[in-house]
Amino acid sequence: MLSVRLICVGKLKETFYRDACAEYEKRLKGYCKTEIVELPEQRLTERPSQAQMDAALAKEADSIRAKIPQGSAVIAMCIEGERQSSEQFAQTLSGWMNGGISHISVLIGGSCGLDEALKRTAQLRLSMSPMTFPHHLARVMVLEQVYRALNIAAGGKYHK
Numbered sequence: 500m501l502s503v504r505l506i507c508v509g510k511l512k513e514t515f516y517r518d519a520c521a522e523y524e525k526r527l528k529g530y531c532k533t534e535i536v537e538l539p540e541q542r543l544t545e546r547p548s549q550a551q552m553d554a555a556l557a558k559e560a561d562s563i564r565a566k567i568p569q570g571s572a573v574i575a576m577c578i579e580g581e582r583q584s585s586e587q588f589a590q591t592l593s594g595w596m597n598g599g600i601s602h603i604s605v606l607i608g609g610s611c612g613l614d615e616a617l618k619r620t621a622q623l624r625l626s627m628s629p630m631t632f633p634h635h636l637a638r639v640m641v642l643e644q645v646y647r648a649l650n651i652a653a654g655g656k657y658h659k
Contacts, residue, residue, distance in 0.1 A: 501531040501592075502602045503645055506566045507638055508559050508609035509540045516635045523642035530649035535638075538562045540609035552611050560614035563606055571602040573621040575613055576637060580624035588644060589651035591623065596652075605645070607637050 511517050520535065527533045539562075541555035567573060572595050583591065595603065606613055606621065618624055627640055650657040 500601075501596055501649075502534070502568075503527070503531045504534045504536060504566070504568065504571070504602070504604045505607060505638065505641060506536045506538065506563050506604055507607045507634070508538050508563070508613075509634055510537050511635055511638065513635065516639060519639040520642055523639070523646050526646050527642070527649070530646070530653065533642075533645075536566050538566070543611070553614075556608075556611055556614040557616075559609065560617040563613075563617060567604045567606075568602050570600075571604040572600045572623075574603065574605045574623045574625050575618040575621035576605065576607050576627070576641060577613055577618055577624050578626050578629065578631060580618075580626035582626050582628070585644060585647050586651060588625075589648040592645075592648050593652045595622075605641055607634055607641060609634055 511520065524533050524535070538559065541558050543551060543555055547555070592603070606617065608614075627637065627644070632640065647657060
């Protein structure tokens with residue numbers, strides 16, 4: 500069975516985000532094993548320099564790398580990434596699974612995003628939109644899109 504691990508910088512505090520995530524985790528049980536790993540966001544000053552932000556992102560990247568299972572296909576969520584329709588995303592996941600990939604790690608950065616070097620190592624840099632979303636909302640959106648993609652791949656009716 501496919502295993503999907505979301506590696507997220509930052510903790511969900513708001514109940515409505517936690518409830519939405521829990522709903523999609525429940526729905527995903529029929530398609531894959533889902534795990535959410537929360538990592539602490541590095542603290543920055545009110546107006547950090549670029550060097551301070553880069554150092555914080557590099558430190559977060561080290562924590563993220565430690566949580567990516569060996570052999571996992573990696574998706575880095577980033578605004579400059581590729582945009583795919585739900586059908587295209589379903590094809591991407593299906594192609595990986597048909598190619599023997601059994602573990603997918605989705606990386607969601609904190610408020611400053613993800614380290615550039617980390618994004619370069621991902622098999623897919625994915626953008627949901629050119630708009631910027633709170634990283635907590637992105638987690639819900641990613642879970643929903645993974646559910647939708649796996650449902651499409653299985654010939655389900657959720658997408659219709």
